[in-house]
Amino acid sequence: DKGGWSSFMAKEISEEPEAVAKTIIGRVEDGLVRIPELEGLDADTLRDIDRVVVIACGTAAYAGMVGKYAIEQWARVPVDVELAHEFRYREPVLTERTLVVSISQSGETMDTLMAVKYAREQGARTLSICNTQGATIPRESDAVVYTHAGPEVAVASTKAFVAQITAMYLFGIQLGQVRGTLDDSRARGLVRELQAVPDKLASVLASGERIREMAKWMADTQSVLFLGRHVGYPVALEGALKLKELAYIHAEGFAAGELKHGPIALIEPGQIVFVIVPSPRDPNSLHAKVVSNIQEIRARGARVIAIAEQGDAAVLPHADEVIRIPLASPFFEPLLAVVPLHIFGMELAAAKGLDVDQPRNLAKSVTVE
Numbered sequence: 096d097k098g099g100w101s102s103f104m105a106k107e108i109s110e111e112p113e114a115v116a117k118t119i120i121g122r123v124e125d126g127l128v129r130i131p132e133l134e135g136l137d138a139d140t141l142r143d144i145d146r147v148v149v150i151a152c153g154t155a156a157y158a159g160m161v162g163k164y165a166i167e168q169w170a171r172v173p174v175d176v177e178l179a180h181e182f183r184y185r186e187p188v189l190t191e192r193t194l195v196v197s198i199s200q201s202g203e204t205m206d207t208l209m210a211v212k213y214a215r216e217q218g219a220r221t222l223s224i225c226n227t228q229g230a231t232i233p234r235e236s237d238a239v240v241y242t243h244a245g246p247e248v249a250v251a252s253t254k255a256f257v258a259q260i261t262a263m264y265l266f267g268i269q270l271g272q273v274r275g276t277l278d279d280s281r282a283r284g285l286v287r288e289l290q291a292v293p294d295k296l297a298s299v300l301a302s303g304e305r306i307r308e309m310a311k312w313m314a315d316t317q318s319v320l321f322l323g324r325h326v327g328y329p330v331a332l333e334g335a336l337k338l339k340e341l342a343y344i345h346a347e348g349f350a351a352g353e354l355k356h357g358p359i360a361l362i363e364p365g366q367i368v369f370v371i372v373p374s375p376r377d378p379n380s381l382h383a384k385v386v387s388n389i390q391e392i393r394a395r396g397a398r399v400i401a402i403a404e405q406g407d408a409a410v411l412p413h414a415d416e417v418i419r420i421p422l423a424s425p426f427f428e429p430l431l432a433v434v435p436l437h438i439f440g441m442e443l444a445a446a447k448g449l450d451v452d453q454p455r456n457l458a459k460s461v462t463v464e
């Protein structure tokens with residue numbers, strides 16, 4: 096039931112705030128993270144692991160990339176993210192101190208399932224982050240943290256993505272608490288930031304109408320690029336994947352720092368480039384670097400659509416359009432910045448008269464290798 100929405104995808108995007116909120120519920124106690132379902136992996140095990148390997152496909156893998164930045168920062172454990180279908184066929188090095196975290200909305204993706212089975216055979220610990228109760232991947236894992244995004248019907252994943260990041264963040268905070276790399280006051284601060292995301296997301300949804308107007312003038316476009324840095328990089332990849340699968344437009348996401356190593360040659364007058372701009376308060380000063388990237392591509396005629404924090408005036412002289420997101424500290428920006436890109440993918444497909452819920456050649460869950 097589309098509940099009055101024009102598509103399941105529109106309904107599911109509108110549920111992104113709720114997907115985050117419901118994934119947090121029951122996992123915070125006295126301001127700190129306590130995920131009851133992690134019991135299959137007790138505190139000793141969590142203290143003992145020396146590496147995390149995230150395996151997933153598509154959008155779920157991008158959620159894993161966002162999680163990598165956070166878990167490394169908060170729990171000081173090395174994290175690798177691998178596409179499940181690449182992982183299994185190259186004899187990866189795994190030990191009983193490796194924690195393999197799989198991320199899957201359906202819990203039935205064959206590539207991911209086979210990678211989890213392989214990891215178990217090698218003696219690694221396995222944690223499943225999954226949106227579907229009782230699915231095969233969680234049943235094959237030592238522990239499962241469900242994302243509570245609710246059923247996702249549209250083929251393109253949206254609300255599951257923000258719920259997956261939320262689950263990875265909860266896990267990363269708990270890991271930091273257990274391993275002593277996050278003291279209570281820092282952990283509490285992160286929890287508060289996460290809890291503030293749903294309200295902020297609700298205000299991002301209000302930009303939908305403007306994005307629809309933009310999508311209309313872009314309907315004939317042949318190629319769109321997306322740039323981001325740090326946790327904004329996987330968001331750029333996610334924005335590009337949505338355009339490919341929904342609007343059948345050639346799209347690519349790049350880490351903005353990579354521009355000068357090749358992709359800037361693609362920029363010609365009229366090229367549309369979405370740029371996810373880090374907050375001006377970013378401790379790594381990535382904001383200035385990304386603003387200078389914008390200047391470089393603008394000087395070559397690109398049309399720049401910036402996704403930038405409220406009040407960030409530095410982007411104004413350089414961008415053709417600015418979509419605003421509420422203030423948040425760097426790790427919480429991807430949860431906000433991705434929503435305009437989800438809306439954009441959907442609206443561009445709609446502007447081209449395409450079926451946004453059921454793109455050609457795709458199935459909701461890929462149960463073959």
Ligand code: F6R
Nearest residue numbers: 153154155199200201204251252
């Ligand atoms: C993109 C999309 C796919 C899935 C991927 C993994 O919008 O939906 O890339 O994310 O097929 O699916 P799950 O999460 O079910 O394992």
